[in-house]
Amino acid sequence: MTINFILNGEERREALVSPTRTVLEYLRQDGGLTGTKEGCAEGDCGACSIVLVRNGSKRIEAVNSCLLTMGQLDGARVVTVEGLSDRGGELEAVQAEIVAEDGTQCGFCTPGFVMALYALRHSGETVTDEVIHDALAGNLCRCTGYRSIIAAARAATAVPSDVPGVMATAAPAAAEVYEAQSQKFISPRTLDDLIKVRGEYPEAPLLSGGTDLGLSFSKDRKVFPVTIFTQNVAELKQIVETDTSISIGAAVTYSEALERIERLYPSFATLIRRIGSRQIRNVGTFGGNIGNASPIGDTPPCLIALDTALALYGPSGVREMPLEAFFLDYRKTDLATGEVIASMTIPKLSENQLFRTYKVSKRYDQDISAVVGSFRLTIVDRIVTEARIAFGSMAAIPKRARLCEASLVGQPFNAETALRTGEMIREDFQPIDDHRATADYRLRVAANLFVRLQRDIEGADNIEVTTV
Ligand SMILES: Cc1cc2nc3c(=O)[nH]c(=O)nc-3n(C[C@H](O)[C@H](O)[C@H](O)COP(=O)(O)OP(=O)(O)OC[C@H]3O[C@@H](n4cnc5c(N)ncnc54)[C@H](O)[C@@H]3O)c2cc1C
Ligand code: FES
Ligand code: FES
Structure with a gap:
């Protein structure tokens, strides 16, 4: 088998390169x-x-090549900054505007900015300043200052795209196994095939987007004899919506799911837009966030509060469980040998339910959470009849705040009950001090999120920080 892709318009067939060599x-x-x-070799x-551009996809996306492996390129199209120069000496609109606006000094960061903006310019998205900031949140520049880069972005994205709606991608290799440099890269196409190879190679890592696992290749220089890639498993890429729920396959990326999440759970969508950067969200997946089982992962508290059911698939078929039961202890899950996460099913909100989630971190974008609080409340006649509240970064696993929930049920949700419930957080959690936050800070912030929620629901504009 070869790895087939198009690089800057030219077809490439690689047969000898290590499949886990970074792009x-x-x-x-x-x-x-x-x-x-x-720069950093870790996606920052x-x-x-x-x-x-992935095989068969219409999406033109910026990604970090430091976390992407060669095996992931099969069937794709890649454009690098050199690929923009084939225009008879004429600069691409983004490059021309960066020059016109003095958007570069030392220039080290510039190709990355150009590619992030090239993806935005040809994405078909309606571009606003907010969208420009979002598209550039994963690009750091030390010298220029962002004003001129933003000015270039505004001007370049106003120039109509000259790229066809669908960019041609390469024909992927027919075989599912690529072997080179004593390494196997297996890319099953169906869930049954995935389970079969998972059984054959129980020690092999499952690679989805690689925004967590990619660090093993880029930083730790690990060489796995076998890697199993999940992005081509058809069932894992599905999104199925019914009247009552939405099911998202484990290999669906954040960017692919964002539009639906925005429609059903806008507050969750706001949080997803704060996961890493666009480059990360274009490849990072829900299955990876859950499978990684980090206590600071952003989606698990939201998904637990939303009462998400997880479908695990193994040699004896499907096993379903509430997501909250999946996390057992620090980085320990209920995933059995031979199983994979197949999908998660999130119930839609009923008429009396509301959902809000808040991420608190040192920076707004591209930062790991100090605390995530997620709240689904059912309110009938101003009384809370059901509460599902979960927090991340407060314990070894993402988990529900059961005592807070109990303290709210049967009560009206007003300023007084919000403060009182927040105080219960100290009974629910004993967080740790680490370099992101002290235990006391986490407890105060988590308690204050109840106040913020209450004001948010009330529509109060002036959300002051209150300590308890
Ligand atoms: C710069 C940067 C910023 C980041 N910012 C955030 C952030 O703000 N919030 C946040 O929560 N995370 C963040 N992350 C972490 C990461 O992006 C997320 O955890 C992401 O969801 C991982 O998905 P992936 O597809 O890339 O996973 P991978 O790296 O491919 O896999 C992660 C783990 O999940 C396992 N896995 C993958 N798929 C399955 C499956 N189907 N079944 C079982 N196990 C599976 C893998 O074996 C691996 O152990 C960041 C990462 C980087 C590099
Ligand atoms: S080198 Fe910094 S994000 Fe890739
Ligand atoms: S121009 Fe120097 S880092 Fe951006």
């Missing part, structure tokens, strides 16, 4: 395409941004 290394060291830069700076 960044391949571009710079094997391809001589040194316009793509390495955006200097390595390239554009990726």
